[in-house]
Amino acid sequence: MLDLELIRNRMVELGVHDAEFTMRVGTSLSELRCAGSLAGLSVDAVVRIADLLGIDINLLLGRAPSRKRAPASDDSVIEAALSRHGQVHERDLATALRWKLSRVREAVQDLQVRLIGTGLHLVRVGDLVHLEAFPEFLTAEIDEVLATQAQRRLPLTLIEAVHLMSALHSTAAHGYVDPGSAEVLGLRGLVHREAGELPTLHADVLYAIDTLA
Structure with missing residues (x-):
């Protein structure tokens, strides 16, 4: 207010x-x-x-004035770096953060301890470190669904776009998608398949094409 x-x-x-x-x-x-x-x-x-x-x-707005955020702890800085950049060499962390290597290694160790009991753990391979989810937190089915959905949201590659054009022509001429295009586009969820029937473009694809036309 x-x-x-x-x-x-x-x-x-x-x-x-x-x-x-x-x-x-x-x-x-x-x-x-x-x-x-x-x-x-x-x-x-x-x-x-x-x-x-x-x-x-x-x-x-009737609230207390904002205060500057307290400096992040060393282990939180390492956590942010690994979350954004994946697997990173400890020496590269030291260079980027302008820390001594001993400080980096101490922060990595602190992070490793802090993550105990969470869904993540810190993995070390030599001097390379990265964050990884515990497999028991996500089933194979969940992993597959998330990976598939992420893949489907990526822009079409040139090859996929060519196959989509071919599928549109095939659909207009014959009412189904040719097998080669169906195989490629099926990986992106763009093709609908029923047992014993020829593949067709997904209804959402046809709707999107009609909307753009």
Whole structure:
């Protein structure tokens, strides 16, 4: 909820008139009073009020002022690096972070201990380290579904696009997808198969094509 009293006091302090406030913010102070809440007020309008009056947004919203985040612990920094870059050499971590190698190894050890009891564990192969999920947390079926869905969201390759064009022509001419294209496009979930029937393009594909046409 907006702190209307703070806004009015700050306007008086800075000599900001109602007309200027309305012009700069896009809504008047009286309209804000009538609304009594943030309903209908855009984020941009809140930011404009804060900028115009020089008020911390948290104070403007009746919250405690924001504080700077405390520096991350060494093991959290290592965790972030491994999450983003996968398997990394400890010496590369030391170079990138400008830490001594001993500091990196201590942070890696701390992370290894902290991850006990979670779904992840730290794997070390020589001086290479990476994060890995415990296999018992995800069944093979879950892994397969997630991998398949991720694959399907990737843009089509040039070869897949060529096969899709071939499948569209085959569908228009014969009502089914030719076997070669069906095999390639089936891996992306673009082909529908029924036992004993010829493969056809998935209904979602046909709908998307019709929408674009």
